Each structure stands twice: as structure tokens, then as C-alpha cells.
Amino acid sequence: MKTWRWVLLAVVVLCAGAGVSAQGNASSTKVRAVKFGKLWDAKGKLWTNAIVIVEGERIKAVTTDDSTIPAGAEVIDLSKYTGIPGMIDVHTHMTFYTDETPGTPMTRQLTTNPPAVEVFLARKGAMRTLEAGVTTVRDLGADQYLDIAMRDLINRGEMIGPRMFVCGYGLQVTGTPYKPGLNPPAGGVADGVPEVLRVVRQQIAAGVDVIKMYASTGTDDDTTQFQTFSYEEIKAAVDMAHKFGKKIAIHSYGPDGARDAVRAGTDSLEHATDLDDATIAEMAKRGTFYVPTIDHNRYYLDNWQKIGYADGFQERTKNYIARNLESARKAHKAGVRFAMGSDAVYTMFGENTRELGWFVKAGMTPEQALRTATTNAAELLSKEKELGAVAPGYFADLVAVEGDPLANIDVAIKNVKWVMKAGAVLVDKTKDGMR
Numbered sequence: 001m002k003t004w005r006w007v008l009l010a011v012v013v014l015c016a017g018a019g020v021s022a023q024g025n026a027s028s029t030k031v032r033a034v035k036f037g038k039l040w041d042a043k044g045k046l047w048t049n050a051i052v053i054v055e056g057e058r059i060k061a062v063t064t065d066d067s068t069i070p071a072g073a074e075v076i077d078l079s080k081y082t083g084i085p086g087m088i089d090v091h092t093h094m095t096f097y098t099d100e101t102p103g104t105p106m107t108r109q110l111t112t113n114p115p116a117v118e119v120f121l122a123r124k125g126a127m128r129t130l131e132a133g134v135t136t137v138r139d140l141g142a143d144q145y146l147d148i149a150m151r152d153l154i155n156r157g158e159m160i161g162p163r164m165f166v167c168g169y170g171l172q173v174t175g176t177p178y179k180p181g182l183n184p185p186a187g188g189v190a191d192g193v194p195e196v197l198r199v200v201r202q203q204i205a206a207g208v209d210v211i212k213m214y215a216s217t218g219t220d221d222d223t224t225q226f227q228t229f230s231y232e233e234i235k236a237a238v239d240m241a242h243k244f245g246k247k248i249a250i251h252s253y254g255p256d257g258a259r260d261a262v263r264a265g266t267d268s269l270e271h272a273t274d275l276d277d278a279t280i281a282e283m284a285k286r287g288t289f290y291v292p293t294i295d296h297n298r299y300y301l302d303n304w305q306k307i308g309y310a311d312g313f314q315e316r317t318k319n320y321i322a323r324n325l326e327s328a329r330k331a332h333k334a335g336v337r338f339a340m341g342s343d344a345v346y347t348m349f350g351e352n353t354r355e356l357g358w359f360v361k362a363g364m365t366p367e368q369a370l371r372t373a374t375t376n377a378a379e380l381l382s383k384e385k386e387l388g389a390v391a392p393g394y395f396a397d398l399v400a401v402e403g404d405p406l407a408n409i410d411v412a413i414k415n416v417k418w419v420m421k422a423g424a425v426l427v428d429k430t431k432d433g434m435r
């Protein structure tokens with residue numbers, strides 16, 4: 001049922017996309033007026049009866065005055081719903097496709113397709129991500145530059161999916177399994193400062209938007225926290241990324257890699273559990289973004305048999321989740337800034353924003369949680385002037401939810417009804433109840 005809707009929408013959008021290139025600028029300046037009952041603009045204002053005027057792919061104005069709707073504009077009436085900015089997931093692995101064949105472990109499915117096929121198949125996760133109201137992702141680790149191909153296909157309108165900012169290969173030391181049972185992708189392996197510099201430069205030359213480094217063990221059902229890269233190696237990667245104007249995301253499951261990543265100047269710290277107080281204080285002082293990805297371990301626990309993990313990791317992982325949440329609670333209390341990252345992989349696409357529920361458990365108000373997926377995330381991408389808010393000049397990335405997300409964060413997680421990305425309507429479930 002759901003699949004049908006994606007297919008139909010994809011066909012409609014692809015046809016519309018073809019129209020744009022054939023007709024030049026005529027359709028790219030199409031004007032739409034989107035009406036919301038309430039609108040949380042992420043700029044500090046909650047509007048009642050808001051009208052968002054969209055011209056082409058950008059927002060032209062936000063108003064409450066019907067008389068300012070330009071003549072000939074298409075009016076989209078979502079006055080039953082609350083509008084929020086398109087959300088941003090700053091930690092995904094969009095290129096990891098799993099075909100969900102019952103009985104075949106998902107860890108094995110990851111290796112079976114040639115790269116071109118893999119990118120084509122990744123449409124499924126991309127559509128599910130859009131359906132969750134996520135219109136932009138930062139993708140943190142792919143093989144063979146599949147992420148660059150996918151990003152560019154989406155930007156050209158040849159593939160439907162969230163806008164992507166990608167890292168190519170994540171840097172890792174020799175001997176760290178990227179996924180248990182698979183060989184680590186050779187492209188990201190680096191030992192010692194010279195190799196770290198070479199691999200960072202290689203990613204930048206390939207055309208990535210951000211650098212990713214794995215500074216500790218820990219992935220999938222493995223929750224070990226051993227630091228891998230030394231402080232000197234981490235510092236070299238951070239400085240080289242910054243020299244090229246790129247930000248860096250550093251993975252650390254444990255406190256040691258986290259401490260060195262933060263003092264080396266990482267822009268975001270991924271996963272990090274058991275953070276010590278000094279590191280938390282340093283993050284608050286420097287403005288380092290914390291991306292705890294608490295929910296991905298919940299996903300692993302819910303799906304371990306389908307993924308193909310060996311029985312016996314569950315208690316360890318439950319314990320890790322509790323400590324991950326505790327680190328988030330402490331960091332939030334200390335004033336550390338958060339960005340929402342799901343670490344979506346396998347079939348987790350579509351569950352991207354469940355992380356927001358954990359943030360509320362960690363002590364945030366729903367509005368603070370929404371900021372992690374809008375303004376904060378946009379700032380982490382260096383796109384705070386065009387993504388993550390509903391305001392003139394920003395990309396027309398709009399989401400309609402049913403209910404009040406500022407009263408109940410589940411509204412943003414579960415009640416997404418309609419999604420516009422860069423002026424194009426990509427998801428519309430507003431008529432589902434009427435059949």
C-alpha cells in the first residue's frame with residue numbers, strides 16, 4: 001500500500017522534474033501559497049493562520065494576509081495542520097540498501113549488489129526518510145563514493161530523496177571492522193598522521209561535503225569503546241578538514257576518543273557515551289555539537305534477528321542505551337548543543353526522528369528537541385541561512401503535522417502528513433482518511 005504511493009509520487013515528481021528541464025525557468029518560478037493553521041517557523045515565532053509564499057524552490061514570504069497571495073498562485077490548504085521546517089537528520093547511511101527478504105540476514109544483503117544497483121535501490125530508504133519529514137541529511141559513511149553519486153542524482157532531480165551532505169569514506173585505523181563480517185573499505189584506512197592527511201585530502205578531492213573519522217571501536221551489536229586514532233591523528237584530520245573549509249564529524253562510542261576529539265576541535269561528536277564532566281564542559285564552551293544517536297541501538301534491539309546479530313548482545317546494548325541517555329541528560333543540563341542524528345541504516349529509514357523522543361527524555365522541551373533537527377542541524381551543515389527554518393530566502397522545505405508538536409514531540413515523529421522539499425510536494429497523506 002505504502003509502496004504504491006511512493007511509486008505514484010515518484011512518477012509524478014519525475015515527470016514534473018522533466019518538465020522543469022524542458023521548459024527552463026518558466027516552471028521553476030511557479031508560485032504557491034501554503035496555508036497552515038499553525039506554523040512553528042524555528043525563528044522564534046508560532047504563527048496562527050500562516051501563509052507561506054513559495055516561489056520556485058525558495059520561500060518568498062511568510063504572512064497572515066490573504067490579500068498578499070500573488071494572482072495565479074496555486075493555493076495549498078493545510079489549515080488543518082501545523083507547519084514546521086523540513087527536518088534534518090545529521091547522521092545517516094542512506095546508501096545501505098536491504099531488500100528485506102525474509103530469512104536472509106540484512107548484514108549479508110549489504111554486500112551483494114554492484115554499486116550502480118545499490119544506488120538505484122537506495123531510493124526506498126530515501127522515500128521513507130522523506131515520509132518522516134526529513135528533507136535533508138548528513139550522510140556519514142559510504143563505500144565507493146555511492147553517497148556522492150546519490151547526492152548528485154538527487155540534486156539533479158533524477159532521484160527522489162532528501163538533500164544530502166556526504167563524507168565519502170570515514171577514516172578508520174587498520175583492523176577496525178567497519179561492519180562485522182565485511183572487509184573494511186580500503187578507501188578510509190589510515191594509520192599515522194601522514195596517512196590521515198592523505199585520506200582526508202582524498203575525500204575532499206572526491207567531492208565530499210564533510211569529513212568523518214572513527215576514533216573508537218563500536219558499531220552494530222558491538223558496543224566496545226576503545227579509542228583507535230591517537231590525539232595527534234585526530235588533530236591532523238580536524239585541522240586539514242578545517243583548512244579546506246570542511247567540518248568534521250568524529251565517531252566515538254567511549255569517553256577517551258570523545259575527549260580527544262573535542263579537544264582537537266571536532267565540529268560534532270557522534271554517539272559518545274560515558275562522557276566525563278570535563279569533556280562535557282569543554283563541548284559547552286566550544287559549541288561542539290553532540291549527536292548521541294541513542295535510538296539506533298533501540299532499532300538494533302528491535303530488529304536483531306532480521307539483521308543477523310548473534311544472540312547475547314542484548315543486555316550489553318540495553319545497558320549502553322541507558323548510559324547514552326545519561327550522557328545526553330548531563331550534556332543538555334550543561335548547555336551542550338545537540339543535533340539530531342539517527343544513524344539510520346538497514347531498514348531504519350523512516351524512523352529517523354524517533355531520536356527526538358529520547359531528547360525529550362533527556363530533559364529537552366519539545367521545542368528544544370525540534371531545534372536539534374532544524375536550526376542546530378542547519379548550523380552544523382553551515383547552511384543556517386537557507387535550511388532549518390521557514391523564512392524568506394530559505395529553501396521551501398515544509399512539513400505538515402497533525403497536532404501540536406510543541407506540546408507533544410510524538411506529533412513530529414508519528415503524524416507527518418505532507419512534505420515539500422525545495423518547492424516540490426514529495427509526500428501527501430492528507431487525503432488518506434477520506435477514502
Ligand SMILES: [Zn+2]
Pocket residue numbers: 091092093140141343
Ligand atoms: Zn553511523
